[in-house]
Amino acid sequence: MLATILAxxxxxxxxTVDPASRNGLRLLRPQxxxxxxxxxxxxxxxxxxxxxxxxxxxxxxxxxxxxFAFPNDIVGFGHGDTYRFECxxxxxxxxxxxxxxxxxxxxxxxxxxxxxxxxIATGEVANMQDLSILLFRKTAMERIATFLMSMARRRPDVGxxxxxxxxxxxxxxxxxxxxxxxxxxxxxxxxxxxxxxxxPDRGGFVVLDFHKLLLLSESEDTVH
Amino acid sequence: MLATILAxxxxxxxxTVDPASRNGLRLLRPQxxxxxxxxxxxxxxxxxxxxxxxxxxxxxxxxxxxxFAFPNDIVGFGHGDTYRFECxxxxxxxxxxxxxxxxxxxxxxxxxxxxxxxxIATGEVANMQDLSILLFRKTAMERIATFLMSMARRRPDVGxxxxxxxxxxxxxxxxxxxxxxxxxxxxxxxxxxxxxxxxPDRGGFVVLDFHKLLLLSESEDTVH
DNA sequence: CGGTGTGTTGAGGCACATCAAGCCAGGTGG
DNA sequence: CCACCTGGCTTGATGTGCCTCAACACACCG
Numbered sequence: 001m002l003a004t005i006l007a008x009x010x011x012x013x014x015x016t017v018d019p020a021s022r023n024g025l026r027l028l029r030p031q032x033x034x035x036x037x038x039x040x041x042x043x044x045x046x047x048x049x050x051x052x053x054x055x056x057x058x059x060x061x062x063x064x065x066x067x068f069a070f071p072n073d074i075v076g077f078g079h080g081d082t083y084r085f086e087c088x089x090x091x092x093x094x095x096x097x098x099x100x101x102x103x104x105x106x107x108x109x110x111x112x113x114x115x116x117x118x119x120i121a122t123g124e125v126a127n128m129q130d131l132s133i134l135l136f137r138k139t140a141m142e143r144i145a146t147f148l149m150s151m152a153r154r155r156p157d158v159g160x161x162x163x164x165x166x167x168x169x170x171x172x173x174x175x176x177x178x179x180x181x182x183x184x185x186x187x188x189x190x191x192x193x194x195x196x197x198x199x200p201d202r203g204g205f206v207v208l209d210f211h212k213l214l215l216l217s218e219s220e221d222t223v224h
Numbered sequence: 225m226l227a228t229i230l231a232x233x234x235x236x237x238x239x240t241v242d243p244a245s246r247n248g249l250r251l252l253r254p255q256x257x258x259x260x261x262x263x264x265x266x267x268x269x270x271x272x273x274x275x276x277x278x279x280x281x282x283x284x285x286x287x288x289x290x291x292f293a294f295p296n297d298i299v300g301f302g303h304g305d306t307y308r309f310e311c312x313x314x315x316x317x318x319x320x321x322x323x324x325x326x327x328x329x330x331x332x333x334x335x336x337x338x339x340x341x342x343x344i345a346t347g348e349v350a351n352m353q354d355l356s357i358l359l360f361r362k363t364a365m366e367r368i369a370t371f372l373m374s375m376a377r378r379r380p381d382v383g384x385x386x387x388x389x390x391x392x393x394x395x396x397x398x399x400x401x402x403x404x405x406x407x408x409x410x411x412x413x414x415x416x417x418x419x420x421x422x423x424p425d426r427g428g429f430v431v432l433d434f435h436k437l438l439l440l441s442e443s444e445d446t447v448h
Numbered sequence: 449c450g451g452t453g454t455g456t457t458g459a460g461g462c463a464c465a466t467c468a469a470g471c472c473a474g475g476t477g478g
Numbered sequence: 479c480c481a482c483c484t485g486g487c488t489t490g491a492t493g494t495g496c497c498t499c500a501a502c503a504c505a506c507c508g
Contacts, residue, residue, distance in 0.1 A: 064357050107335065108336070111338055112332070114331065114338030114342060115331055115332070118342045121342060130308070132356045132360065133280060133290065133356070135360070136288065136360060136402050137402060139495075140496065169454070169455090170455065178360050178361060179496080179497095180496075180497060181454090181455075181456095185457080186496095189456075202505095394487065404464080405487075405488095406464090406466085406467095407464060410488080410489075
């Protein structure tokens with residue numbers, strides 16, 4: 001969404017192309033960092049293919065994944081002068097580099113753009129905040145159900161009853177939802193036993209009972 | 225901080241004054257709503273005195289307090305077209321009404337202002353996000369210690385060893401930190417027994433051992 | 449074949465929620 | 479003046495959801 005608006009409004013801007021890339025594109029291998037926490041915010045990145053994770057690492061070694069970015073998402077936007085967390089590819093990924101300087105320059109030239117971006121930035125972060133508020137109070141089951149729902153919503157092209165890709169490993173899911181690997185695994189097994197989902201292989205899942213999954217994501221004890 | 229920048233840069237702008245207020249000011253009684261979730265974002269409010277709470281109420285009746293706003297804070301900023309949560313006074317409070325329309329108008333007139341506000345908005349929300357990420361993984365003790373530290377940091381005018389006001393009730397603290405009233409109370413008692421703080425009365429506390437409180441806020445098991 | 453990385457499953461413990469009783473200050477009415 | 483109520487807070491007893499630790503299954507790879 002942000003991506004399309006940027007494309008619409010900035011498509012004609014002559015980007016200063018990152019020398020280390022062709023066409024302002026970068027190819028990423030799994031585990032390749034896109035940027036580190038504390039680095040100066042020089043670029044935004046539009047994900048063209050693959051999946052990227054944004055996360056913080058705390059002093060005690062624990063890791064909190066802040067978000068997963070899928071194709072059409074933009075990462076790096078809304079960080080301020082320096083990036084607020086680490087960012088790296090999960091799978092092979094292609095990203096488009098959007099130099100921050102050009103974007104800021106065109107804001108100065110087109111004030112109405114600044115206002116629009118302000119709106120987008122606050123909107124996006126507010127959504128993320130809603131998610132974290134929600135997760136804060138939820139049980140493991142509610143968190144997993146919410147997560148699976150949001151995964152399904154990200155890929156509306158995957159038909160009902162078809163296999164949804166689940167490109168991140170259990171540890172990533174755990175670090176995103178604030179659960180351990182064990183609990184993630186156990187909860188998925190439970191959902192399978194309840195015939196709510198199927199887990200045919202490691203990298204995907206199938207929603208068997210959309211309605212029940214939705215109920216579980218809202219409040220566990222409405223479903224028995 | 226946002227307030228001062230707004231004052232500095234916009235002090236000379238002729239505000240359209242809310243007819244229901246004098247001088248663009250509003251006086252609030254305890255429990256009086258400032259705005260509701262879903263209302264159109266027509267104003268921002270600068271807190272001049274008193275304390276205000278912003279919160280969401282979920283379908284199951286649980287309440288999540290998103291933030292407490294103290295004098296010099298601005299609420300309503302960064303919500304998009306409609307407010308994202310409820311907002312009401314905890315104590316008697318005076319707020320200055322800042323019509324959104326005027327602010328947006330002056331953004332259009334002064335592009336550099338838009339860029340600055342974008343920065344501020346992203347910065348503020350990112351801070352809030354940091355807080356929620358942090359709290360997400362913390363124990364009750366770490367949460368309470370973090371909360372008390374941030375309360376103390378909000379009032380640098382209160383000297384070391386002096387009574388810090390704690391204007392919100394235990395239920396508010398619990399709904400902010402994701403704990404029950406009982407756990408809040410128990411944890412405060414524990415901190416008192418450890419001689420880290422004193423709780424002379426309901427509406428305040430005294431930091432007796434700043435260093436230990438800081439350690440407790442970071443990771444519980446570094447202090448025994 | 450063993451080694452490694454990822455996921456599943458079981459047993460036990462602990463932190464926090466829940467339920468419930470009691471304390472204290474302030475208000476109201478006899 | 480005391481009797482009583484009410485609301486906010488504290489404290490105790492009990493239950494439970496998730497973490498921790500640990501064993502095992504399985505795929506992949508040299």
